[in-house]
Amino acid sequence: MPSGSYLALSHFAKDEADTAMNAMLTEMDKQTGEAVTRRTRTEVERFFDGMEIVAPGVVETELWRPPAGASGPKPLPMWCGLARKR
Numbered sequence: 001m002p003s004g005s006y007l008a009l010s011h012f013a014k015d016e017a018d019t020a021m022n023a024m025l026t027e028m029d030k031q032t033g034e035a036v037t038r039r040t041r042t043e044v045e046r047f048f049d050g051m052e053i054v055a056p057g058v059v060e061t062e063l064w065r066p067p068a069g070a071s072g073p074k075p076l077p078m079w080c081g082l083a084r085k086r
Contacts, residue, residue: 001085009047010061010080014038021077044079051083 001007012025029035045058056064058081062074 003085005085006082007048007051007085008080008082009044010078011044011047012036012038013060013077013079014040014043018074018077038077039079041079044081048081048083051085054082054084057081 025036025038041058045053048058058079061076061078061080062070064080
């Protein structure tokens with residue numbers, strides 16, 4: 001990536017504490033015959049190595065700059081982040 005470029009990503013979380021959600025995702029993998037790769041926060045942060053991570057960093061999707069007063073059901077367990085290439 002050229003200097004000054006940005007990388008934005010979201011990725012299914014592996015270390016989500018919601019066991020019911022993990023079970024549902026595992027069952028979905030079995031039913032569709034496709035495996036969804038889930039990664040820990042640390043594994044996702046490595047995608048940003050050598051880059052300047054934009055606040056609030058790598059966080060769950062609902063915590064990345066939520067609109068004021070936002071509420072609703074918890075989205076799928078995902079990490080997201082934005083970083084700038086130095």
